[in-house]
Amino acid sequence: MARYLVSQFFQAVLVVVFVTLVVAVMLRFSGDPAVAQFQGASAPTEEQLREIRRAMGLDRPFLVQYWDFLSGVLRGDLGTSFRGETPVRTLIAQAMPPTLLLALCSLGLSVALSLPLAIHAAVHKGSGADQAVRFVSLLGLSFPNFWLGIMLALIFGVTLRWLPVSGYEGAASLILPSLTLGLILTSTTVRLLRAALLDVLGSQYVTVARSKGLSERTVLYKHALRNTAIPIVTYIGLQFGGLIGGVVIVEQVFAWPGLGSLALHAISNRDYPVLQGTVTVLAILVVLVNLLVDLSYGLFDPRVRLE
Amino acid sequence: MKRLNAFLLTALLGTVGSTLAQSGTLTVATAQDPQNWDPIDTFLVAWGTVAHNIYDGLIIRSADLKLQPGLATKWTYLNGNKTLRFTLRKGVKFHNGEPFNAAAVKFSFDRLLGAEGKKGPQQANYTSIKQVKVVDPYTVDFILAQADPVLLTKLAGYGAMIVPPKYIKEKGGAYFDTHPVGTGPFRFVSYKNGESIKLQAFAEYWGGKPKVANLNFRFIEEPATRVAELQAGRVDIATAIPVAQAATVKSNTKLTLQAVASPTVQALRFNVTHGPTSDVRVRRALNHAVDTNAIIKSILQGYASPIASLQSSQSFGYDPALKSYPYDPVKAKALLAEAGIKPGTPIGIDFIGTDAVFREVAQAIAGFFQAVGLKPELKTYETNTFYSDIIPKNKTSNAYQMGWGGWTFDFDNTAYLLYHSKQFWNPDYTSKELDALLDKQHKLSDQAQRQVILRSIAKFTHDEAIDIPLYNQQDLWGVSKRVQGFQAPSDSLLHLNTVSVK
Numbered sequence: 001m002a003r004y005l006v007s008q009f010f011q012a013v014l015v016v017v018f019v020t021l022v023v024a025v026m027l028r029f030s031g032d033p034a035v036a037q038f039q040g041a042s043a044p045t046e047e048q049l050r051e052i053r054r055a056m057g058l059d060r061p062f063l064v065q066y067w068d069f070l071s072g073v074l075r076g077d078l079g080t081s082f083r084g085e086t087p088v089r090t091l092i093a094q095a096m097p098p099t100l101l102l103a104l105c106s107l108g109l110s111v112a113l114s115l116p117l118a119i120h121a122a123v124h125k126g127s128g129a130d131q132a133v134r135f136v137s138l139l140g141l142s143f144p145n146f147w148l149g150i151m152l153a154l155i156f157g158v159t160l161r162w163l164p165v166s167g168y169e170g171a172a173s174l175i176l177p178s179l180t181l182g183l184i185l186t187s188t189t190v191r192l193l194r195a196a197l198l199d200v201l202g203s204q205y206v207t208v209a210r211s212k213g214l215s216e217r218t219v220l221y222k223h224a225l226r227n228t229a230i231p232i233v234t235y236i237g238l239q240f241g242g243l244i245g246g247v248v249i250v251e252q253v254f255a256w257p258g259l260g261s262l263a264l265h266a267i268s269n270r271d272y273p274v275l276q277g278t279v280t281v282l283a284i285l286v287v288l289v290n291l292l293v294d295l296s297y298g299l300f301d302p303r304v305r306l307e
Numbered sequence: 308m309k310r311l312n313a314f315l316l317t318a319l320l321g322t323v324g325s326t327l328a329q330s331g332t333l334t335v336a337t338a339q340d341p342q343n344w345d346p347i348d349t350f351l352v353a354w355g356t357v358a359h360n361i362y363d364g365l366i367i368r369s370a371d372l373k374l375q376p377g378l379a380t381k382w383t384y385l386n387g388n389k390t391l392r393f394t395l396r397k398g399v400k401f402h403n404g405e406p407f408n409a410a411a412v413k414f415s416f417d418r419l420l421g422a423e424g425k426k427g428p429q430q431a432n433y434t435s436i437k438q439v440k441v442v443d444p445y446t447v448d449f450i451l452a453q454a455d456p457v458l459l460t461k462l463a464g465y466g467a468m469i470v471p472p473k474y475i476k477e478k479g480g481a482y483f484d485t486h487p488v489g490t491g492p493f494r495f496v497s498y499k500n501g502e503s504i505k506l507q508a509f510a511e512y513w514g515g516k517p518k519v520a521n522l523n524f525r526f527i528e529e530p531a532t533r534v535a536e537l538q539a540g541r542v543d544i545a546t547a548i549p550v551a552q553a554a555t556v557k558s559n560t561k562l563t564l565q566a567v568a569s570p571t572v573q574a575l576r577f578n579v580t581h582g583p584t585s586d587v588r589v590r591r592a593l594n595h596a597v598d599t600n601a602i603i604k605s606i607l608q609g610y611a612s613p614i615a616s617l618q619s620s621q622s623f624g625y626d627p628a629l630k631s632y633p634y635d636p637v638k639a640k641a642l643l644a645e646a647g648i649k650p651g652t653p654i655g656i657d658f659i660g661t662d663a664v665f666r667e668v669a670q671a672i673a674g675f676f677q678a679v680g681l682k683p684e685l686k687t688y689e690t691n692t693f694y695s696d697i698i699p700k701n702k703t704s705n706a707y708q709m710g711w712g713g714w715t716f717d718f719d720n721t722a723y724l725l726y727h728s729k730q731f732w733n734p735d736y737t738s739k740e741l742d743a744l745l746d747k748q749h750k751l752s753d754q755a756q757r758q759v760i761l762r763s764i765a766k767f768t769h770d771e772a773i774d775i776p777l778y779n780q781q782d783l784w785g786v787s788k789r790v791q792g793f794q795a796p797s798d799s800l801l802h803l804n805t806v807s808v809k
Contacts (some may be wrong), residue, residue, distance in 0.1 A: 035694065036695060083348065164539075167526075258501075261501050
């Protein structure tokens with residue numbers, strides 16, 4: 001177990017370093033951040049641009065800049081935003097809670113919705129309810145989350161005026177964005193869970209359990225469900241990465257001040273330190289969640305040993 | 308229910324109102340969070356929209372774009388225009404209680420023109436100021452390195468806001484970035500990155516008490532969401548309503564739509580260094596080929612005006628007599644034939660792909676080019692790459708989008724940067740004659756003479772057909788009917804001290 005953790009840790013570090021390196025290299029091929037400061041409203045002279053680049057630390061060789069960034073990360077220092085003097089660490093510390101909150105709520109919502117729906121659909125395979133679940137989940141998959149978000153905002157925010165359309169002020173503002181992300185997630189989770197359950201319900205040990213005279217309830221909850229846990233948890237872990245991507249779009253729609261919005265602004269402003277910092281933190285999050293998923297296997301299936 | 312809410316609100320605000328003699332909260336949604344509030348670090352319109360309520364400049368530009376006394380009560384040129392002397396307003400205080408005086412002005416400009424300002428984009432605008440000298444506590448002299456006819460209008464704009472010396476020295480630049488202090492009508496309360504900035508009326512404002520007690524700005528990038536919040540009544544004023552949503556706002560009985568001419572002109576510039584567009588006959592032909600009126604009518608739904616030079620109709624130097632090349636595809640074809648351009652000749656058009664409106668405009672232009680026998684090839688770029696790499700490094704195709712906001716409302720700024728040889732934004736067009744005209748007016752301070760020269764510059768670029776000026780954009784503002792006394796400004800710089808809410 002200890003050896004497994006150590007090797008996983010090094011793998012995770014490698015992944016994060018690789019991701020930041022790719023981002024750093026790609027950023028430097030995409031326009032000059034010193035010019036980006038001007039937004040086309042004035043004309044900088046070469047000398048002024050040189051001054052600004054020097055102030056940004058961009059006059060040094062790329063490897064020096066990258067090494068500075070990496071060693072900064074180790075010290076917990078992510079640099080300073082090109083827009084003003086705010087430390088990147090402060091910006092990320094402000095944007096992290098809204099994003100985590102949104103991700104967890106959406107994930108929680110999708111699990112709470114998809115579990116009962118999938119179980120019902122699988123147990124009553126071919127019934128009207130099953131068909132309805134499959135149809136609705138397919139429908140959910142076909143909606144872009146951008147569109148769904150705007151529709152929900154128009155119905156519950158504009159027409160009914162029950163909920164705030166955007167912003168981050170208290171529990172009420174959490175509802176629409178988590179609903180948007182959660183519903184999209186539910187559509188995929190419910191299909192996967194139903195398929196996994198059907199698979200297990202058709203397997204030999206379930207037939208054996210049934211023939212022993214166990215109640216259908218015991219068969220389902222004690223035997224079948226436990227064996228679908230691994231694919232589900234794996235799936236949700238993998239989803240987390242996708243969830244972060246979805247968060248970026250949903251944050252944009254609902255003016256949610258999270259990591260996604262921060263990263264998007266950093267891209268359009270060519271704010272290298274902020275973007276590198278955000279990407280590093282997101283990469284660490286995704287790697288961490290995947291590690292947790294691996295570790296959780298042992299909980300569901302005692303046969304799994306992590307070596 | 309609604310009546311009860313209104314009642315509670317009035318009761319609540321009444322208690323505040325009775326002590327402050329001003330009441331209510333005004334909420335404005337803007338599209339962008341400037342991310343720092345230091346005047347010398349930014350060039351964003353979104354910054355100006357918010358920060359002109361916190362800071363004052365020596366000069367203020369009113370909603371009708373006239374220059375008016377701000378923190379300076381008067382200004383005169385001395386020494387054969389080499390010195391600009393400002394008489395300062397007395398009895399003005401910063402929000403933290405610091406007095407405003409000549410020392411504060413000197414501090415603000417020393418900071419802008421010194422090492423601190425080197426890191427930001429604003430210094431480039433004020434290079435004509437050599438030095439700021441304190442004459443007495445309420446008089447300052449700006450010693451000029453060279454004449455700058457647009458200096459006064461720049462002082463009313465972005466970087467030259469007056470900041471508190473003691474506060475900045477004590478708290479440092481990083482703190483000031485997120486906790487701004489100025490002399491403006493509203494004082495800073497709180498700022499949440501990516502979310503909002505909250506301000507409060509500054510009772511000691513020299514221009515009189517503001518009419519609302521609280522002023523909140525929310526940053527909502529997605530236009531559909533901005534409009535939804537406006538419809539939901541959670542936002543009172545929304546900036547940058549997209550043309551596609553104009554009808555939604557207009558048809559809502561609780562809202563009004565204000566359309567004002569902006570300083571921004573959209574144009575298609577030609578690369579004159581290579582290909583068919585290096586021939587002036589081709590450039591004129593393409594000007595004749597595009598029906599800009601049809602573009603304005605159908606794509607911009609009328610929220611733009613035809614324009615014949617790259618300046619807003621409100622800018623100094625604008626010539627209403629100068630007309631666009633009339634739409635005449637037959638003439639266009641003849642000119643192309645005369646220039647020896649064969650039918651089916653490819654012509655590249657570069658534009659910014661994320662700009663949904665201009666995407667349609669570019670497609671329409673491609674259609675017009677095709678109609679005169681050319682083979683248009685559309686190519687899209689991302690904003691930053693386009694402006695920092697493709698244009699300045701002369702990597703453009705035959706024609707490329709150029710959206711230009713002349714924020715000084717003086718053609719000098721636009722014309723000099725876009726037409727003078729070897730300027731950053733003009734990597735390809737060179738003309739000694741045009742350079743001479745540009746330089747001549749650049750050194751003059753006689754406005755009547757400048758007007759004449761600026762108009763001849765516009766005429767020159769028009770005859771040379773260096774570009775196709777497409778339209779002068781209008782800014783659309785959505786405003787709730789509970790807002791009283793609000794007129795959307797052409798320069799997007801809000802001064803909300805005279806606005807009230809019902």
